[in-house]
Amino acid sequence: MLNRSLSKKRRGYEVLMKALMLLSVGLTAALVLFLLVYVLIEGIPNITWELISTKPSYLTGHIGILPDILNTVCIVIATLLIVLPLGVGAAIYLTEYASNKKVVGIIEYAAETLSGIPSIIYGLVGMLLFSNNMGTSLMAGACTLVIMNLPTIMRTTQESLKTVPQSYREGAFGLGAGKWRVVRTVVLPGCVDGVITGCILSVGRILGESAALLFTAGFAHTMLTFPTGMKSPGATLTVALYVYAKEQGEFGVAFAIAAILMVLTVIINFAATAVQKHFEKRKNI
Amino acid sequence: MKKNQLMEKVIHGIFLVLGLITVGCVLLITIYLVISGIPAIREIGLVDFLFGKQWASTATEPKYGILPFILTSIYGTAGAIVIGVPVGFMTAVYLSKMASPKVKSVIQSAVSLLAGIPSVVYGLVGMLVLVPGIRKIFNVPDGASLLAAIIVLAIMILPSIIKMSITALDAVPKEYEDASLALGATPIETYFRVSVPAAKSGIAAAVVLGVGRAIGEAMAVMMVAGNVPNMPDSLFQSVRFLTTAVSSEMAYSSGLQRQALFSIALVLFMFIMLTGATLNFFLKRERE
Numbered sequence: 001m002l003n004r005s006l007s008k009k010r011r012g013y014e015v016l017m018k019a020l021m022l023l024s025v026g027l028t029a030a031l032v033l034f035l036l037v038y039v040l041i042e043g044i045p046n047i048t049w050e051l052i053s054t055k056p057s058y059l060t061g062h063i064g065i066l067p068d069i070l071n072t073v074c075i076v077i078a079t080l081l082i083v084l085p086l087g088v089g090a091a092i093y094l095t096e097y098a099s100n101k102k103v104v105g106i107i108e109y110a111a112e113t114l115s116g117i118p119s120i121i122y123g124l125v126g127m128l129l130f131s132n133n134m135g136t137s138l139m140a141g142a143c144t145l146v147i148m149n150l151p152t153i154m155r156t157t158q159e160s161l162k163t164v165p166q167s168y169r170e171g172a173f174g175l176g177a178g179k180w181r182v183v184r185t186v187v188l189p190g191c192v193d194g195v196i197t198g199c200i201l202s203v204g205r206i207l208g209e210s211a212a213l214l215f216t217a218g219f220a221h222t223m224l225t226f227p228t229g230m231k232s233p234g235a236t237l238t239v240a241l242y243v244y245a246k247e248q249g250e251f252g253v254a255f256a257i258a259a260i261l262m263v264l265t266v267i268i269n270f271a272a273t274a275v276q277k278h279f280e281k282r283k284n285i
Numbered sequence: 286m287k288k289n290q291l292m293e294k295v296i297h298g299i300f301l302v303l304g305l306i307t308v309g310c311v312l313l314i315t316i317y318l319v320i321s322g323i324p325a326i327r328e329i330g331l332v333d334f335l336f337g338k339q340w341a342s343t344a345t346e347p348k349y350g351i352l353p354f355i356l357t358s359i360y361g362t363a364g365a366i367v368i369g370v371p372v373g374f375m376t377a378v379y380l381s382k383m384a385s386p387k388v389k390s391v392i393q394s395a396v397s398l399l400a401g402i403p404s405v406v407y408g409l410v411g412m413l414v415l416v417p418g419i420r421k422i423f424n425v426p427d428g429a430s431l432l433a434a435i436i437v438l439a440i441m442i443l444p445s446i447i448k449m450s451i452t453a454l455d456a457v458p459k460e461y462e463d464a465s466l467a468l469g470a471t472p473i474e475t476y477f478r479v480s481v482p483a484a485k486s487g488i489a490a491a492v493v494l495g496v497g498r499a500i501g502e503a504m505a506v507m508m509v510a511g512n513v514p515n516m517p518d519s520l521f522q523s524v525r526f527l528t529t530a531v532s533s534e535m536a537y538s539s540g541l542q543r544q545a546l547f548s549i550a551l552v553l554f555m556f557i558m559l560t561g562a563t564l565n566f567f568l569k570r571e572r573e
Contacts, residue, residue: 021375033395035399035402036398039409094304110311112561114310116561117501118502118503127535128321178293239405241405245405246408254409261406262402269398273394
């Protein structure tokens with residue numbers, strides 16, 4: 001491959017840079033592979049039906065993670081139910097209604113700021129705002145996560161709204177439809193792909209979140225009763241992993257949870273790519 | 286007709302409120318942090334608080350100096366950048382310019398997987414692989430140290446750096462590279478001497494994004510850094526970061542101690558706002 005006519009210095013540079021690049025790529029790939037394989041190998045043997053189908057008992061020292069699984073599901077659903085209307089609404093305002101460029105700039109800047117704030121700060125503010133008012137509970141945790149995920153839903157919806165052709169809107173207006181009717185019948189159906197992508201990304205983020213939930217949703221392992229359970233504290237899978245690993249030294253359970261989280265992360269990643277590809281294909285038709 | 290117009294106005298108003306929610310959230314967070322962070326700083330004194338070298342919140346004569354946390358956060362972030370940026374940058378150049386489409390898509394999905402792994406999983410693997418590893422290799426009594434935190438942070442910021450650098454490098458106009466190649470430069474020379482300088486604002490933004498991620502990470506660091514409020518004098522010292530200082534005492538804190546924790550969060554928030562502003566500066570330059 002190398003050009004023989006190059007001077008020694010230039011050839012050395014070529015070889016060095018190429019080696020460094022391949023080394024870096026190899027390192028990155030090896031890291032991902034190691035993390036994936038290590039966590040799965042350590043975790044999967046520890047996943048038993050008993051572990052995932054029972055609740056822990058202090059009397060017998062038995063550990064089960066069913067409450068944590070249910071808490072996670074509940075927090076994901078509650079967060080999405082609240083954040084979707086807010087995020088989609090904000091995106092519709094930005095692309096359809098807002099005419100003042102300054103306002104748009106401020107809102108987008110605020111969204112960027114929100115996505116840069118670390119989760120521990122969300123946890124703290126969530127504790128002050130929600131937990132102090134409604135008690136440490138799943139609901140307080142969900143409310144905190146709503147603020148965290150707002151920028152994600154907003155951005156993905158906005159991006160998909162931008163791909164709705166202007167002529168559709170003009171056509172509807174030309175037929176005498178009012179603004180709200182255009183938004184409802186033409187614009188909203190067009191942002192389904194953005195909403196779905198946003199949901200998948202948000203679910204991934206919620207599953208992985210721990211710092212923001214530690215002080216807002218707490219770390220109780222009690223069995224959840226729906227819907228009153230939203231008012232009681234509960235640990236999600238990540239928080240449970242932290243508690244079992246750091247405070248109780250139960251590494252087997254921690255790895256089992258880690259393996260479950262890892263598999264979910266892989267699934268979510270594939271789902272996000274697949275959804276994006278699917279909608280891109282449809283758009284090209 | 287009038288009824289319709291009224292309804293349109295109401296709906297416009299509703300959407301305006303929804304649009305302004307993000308602004309409201311940012312204001313709310315800022316105000317809450319400032320209000321709850323100021324009292325302790327007032328009582329302890331700004332200089333004593335920021336530059337005090339000792340943190341002993343539960344002692345009979347409590348000391349609230351957060352210099353150890355600030356320095357640890359700065360050293361830890363700097364270390365993560367020193368390790369993470371070269372690896373991420375080189376990977377990005379390879380993926381953007383040299384890799385075949387298939388390799389590119391495989392590695393890119395691996396990188397997004399890396400970004401999606403929960404931080405507690407990093408912490409867990411760090412606790413059981415990295416910490417004992419450091420103890421054995423360097424022959425120190427405890428491997429839970431600044432070094433372990435730096436390595437975990439370096440891995441955690443890799444995806445942000447790689448993704449953002451690739452975006453910047455992909456956006457370099459093909460003509461620049463063609464001109465360089467036509468003048469006799471080899472492809473690799475072209476990538477590093479033409480494409481990279483052309484994408485430098487975007488790459489700088491990637492680095493700043495990495496800084497923001499590293500400063501703000503709490504759980505993974507909490508599990509591997511040892512969590513003792515020492516001054517970070519050596520890589521093998523057990524240390525506490527700004528983020529972990531907040532979370533490790535929050536559960537049982539009260540009174541001035543609790544207020545001081547909020548002040549730490551305020552300092553952390555200031556750091557984040559600063560990196561955010563820097564990030565915006567570079568992104569703006571990139572767009573121009």
